[in-house]
Amino acid sequence: MTTLETPPPDASGRPTAPLPPVPPPSPSAPSPAAQPLPLPRTPKVRTAEVLVGFWAFFVVVVGLWIGQGGVRDLSAGWTPAWTSISQITGLLASALGLAGLVLVARLRCIERRAGLDHVFVWHKWLGSSMAILVGLHVGASLVYWSDGQSLWQSLVDLTGREPYMAGATVGALLVALVTITSIRSIRRSLSYETWYFVHLTAYVGLALAFAHEVVLGGHFTGGGAAWWFWVLAHVAVVVALLWGRWGRLLASMARPLRLTSVQPVAPGTVEIRLAGKGLRHIEADAGQFAILRPLAARLWWQGHPFSLSAEPTTAGLRFTVKDRGDASRAITELPIGTRIAVEGPYGALTPDELDPHRRLVMVVGGVGVAPARALLQRLPRTGPGDGPIVLFRARSTAELVHFDELRALAQARGGTVLTLVGPSATLAVGDPFSADSLRSAIPDVAERQAFVCGPERLIAAARSGLRAAGVPHSCIHFERSWW
Numbered sequence: 358m359t360t361l362e363t364p365p366p367d368a369s370g371r372p373t374a375p376l377p378p379v380p381p382p383s384p385s386a387p388s389p390a391a392q393p394l395p396l397p398r399t400p401k402v403r404t405a406e407v408l409v410g411f412w413a414f415f416v417v418v419v420g421l422w423i424g425q426g427g428v429r430d431l432s433a434g435w436t437p438a439w440t441s442i443s444q445i446t447g448l449l450a451s452a453l454g455l456a457g458l459v460l461v462a463r464l465r466c467i468e469r470r471a472g473l474d475h476v477f478v479w480h481k482w483l484g485s486s487m488a489i490l491v492g493l494h495v496g497a498s499l500v501y502w503s504d505g506q507s508l509w510q511s512l513v514d515l516t517g518r519e520p521y522m523a524g525a526t527v528g529a530l531l532v533a534l535v536t537i538t539s540i541r542s543i544r545r546s547l548s549y550e551t552w553y554f555v556h557l558t559a560y561v562g563l564a565l566a567f568a569h570e571v572v573l574g575g576h577f578t579g580g581g582a583a584w585w586f587w588v589l590a591h592v593a594v595v596v597a598l599l600w601g602r603w604g605r606l607l608a609s610m611a612r613p614l615r616l617t618s619v620q621p622v623a624p625g626t627v628e629i630r631l632a633g634k635g636l637r638h639i640e641a642d643a644g645q646f647a648i649l650r651p652l653a654a655r656l657w658w659q660g661h662p663f664s665l666s667a668e669p670t671t672a673g674l675r676f677t678v679k680d681r682g683d684a685s686r687a688i689t690e691l692p693i694g695t696r697i698a699v700e701g702p703y704g705a706l707t708p709d710e711l712d713p714h715r716r717l718v719m720v721v722g723g724v725g726v727a728p729a730r731a732l733l734q735r736l737p738r739t740g741p742g743d744g745p746i747v748l749f750r751a752r753s754t755a756e757l758v759h760f761d762e763l764r765a766l767a768q769a770r771g772g773t774v775l776t777l778v779g780p781s782a783t784l785a786v787g788d789p790f791s792a793d794s795l796r797s798a799i800p801d802v803a804e805r806q807a808f809v810c811g812p813e814r815l816i817a818a819a820r821s822g823l824r825a826a827g828v829p830h831s832c833i834h835f836e837r838s839w840w
């Protein structure tokens with residue numbers, strides 16, 4: 358495996374001049390007076406508890422449908438049977454929609470356990486399942502309403518008669534739009550912001566669906582337990598969204614931090630520091646990321662996630678930002694003093710997730726180095742051989758962002774940094790993350806836990822190599838790409 362500690366080769370694979378000596382502990386080290394910020398205090402719920410909560414909700418939904426004769430109607434003739442199918446598919450679609458919204462409410466207790474990336478993946482599964490059920494619900498409704506007429510006539514009749522049904526039809530179309538624009542190949546052709554704002558129309562879709570459920574749903578007419586259950590479920594989800602999603606966003610805008618420095622660290626990459634009174638409201642740990650929203654013209658309406666690249670302290674927060682598009686470039690060019698709303702931090706990959714009894718290997722690429730560097734700061738010092746090994750993949754030495762800091766931090770903890778530099782085609786081995794390559798670079802890799810952070814392809818390659826090299830699945834920590 359092409360792993361060297363120093364000097365790393367340049368982009369052509371030739372060794373470069375030796376790197377300058379390791380600097381004294383990180384140039385970004387906080388001033389002596391700086392104290393670590395309080396760690397996130399919200400207790401983490403277990404994944405099993407979240408699943409039990411969701412299943413209990415679905416059981417009540419189905420139970421209420423059964424209690425109102427849902428199963429009996431299935432064998433009571435054509436119209437009652439299709440009406441019943443329409444009801445249960447509609448109810449389950451709404452239940453999945455509500456569960457999906459609870460997830461994107463970003464409740465700390467769930468997010469701290471699972472990480473926003475996993476929460477979004479679950480949200481996506483729920484959203485896709487909901488879209489299928491909405492399709493079945495619309496189909497079943499048209500069948501029972503058709504009564505000898507064509508499905509198209511039935512649709513016109515059904516939606517034309519009742520304003521709530523017209524609203525529900527618009528809601529179903531919005532759900533379809535959100536689902537289609539979330540298909541990976543279509544989503545990739547949209548900008549993040551276009552996809553995001555289209556996605557927000559799902560809220561309107563669910564609100565329109567709610568109105569037709571509680572006013573027209575045979576299940577709910579006349580009030581009763583089902584009506585109350587459904588209304589309270591919707592109210593609870595709205596409160597969760599207002600509190601967790603929109604409340605937190607507004608709070609971050611109300612008490613922004615200020616940009617105190619911008620330092621180039623590599624071509625197209627800068628480290629930025631934020632400080633200010635708003636820090637006293639922030640609980641954060643190394644390994645986390647925050648959604649940054651510069652309160653400047655043309656930027657205030659979009660937030661972008663960036664990982665902390667240093668342990669968060671009372672002196673401020675540090676991020677490493679690579680110019681990848683309009684917003685990240687604009688952040689690298691902001692004037693000092695710009696107010697920046699910091700939402701979060703989020704992320705479950707904090708030091709408390711690491712097993713204190715296992716040695717650590719970090720596989721990082723590109724600006725994935727940011728959370729790795731922050732995590733290293735929080736690791737205890739160990740004897741030589743027991744320390745963390747960092748495998749740093751980059752296409753050129755210029756992309757070895759924070760290399761000196763990383764090396765100083767790793768060495769101070771009895772560890773080391775191995776670099777793997779060069780375009781893929783010039784690497785000495787075909788697959789630098791194959792089990793053999795990993796074992797030859799790190800003989801005890803199977804006994805280690807792994808932290809992987811970088812582009813999607815690096816994460817996929819490193820995960821499969823680490824698994825093949827014998828690292829248990831539960832010992833490989835990584836953050837998925839979001840969308």
Ligand SMILES: Cc1cc2nc3c(=O)[nH]c(=O)nc-3n(C[C@H](O)[C@H](O)[C@H](O)COP(=O)(O)OP(=O)(O)OC[C@H]3O[C@@H](n4cnc5c(N)ncnc54)[C@H](O)[C@@H]3O)c2cc1C
Binds near residue numbers: 661663676684724727
């Ligand atoms: C959890 C996480 C941590 C990150 N940490 C860092 C970091 O420490 N340093 C760093 O330089 N970059 C980091 N990124 C990537 C950074 O968020 C994107 O580079 C930035 O949002 C690009 O926005 P843009 O408008 O400049 O570029 P665009 O051209 O709009 O987008 C470039 C790519 O960035 C992604 N992207 C854009 N907007 C968002 C968004 N709001 N949320 C998620 N992905 C988006 C898309 O995949 C897109 O393909 C992180 C991303 C995530 C999800």
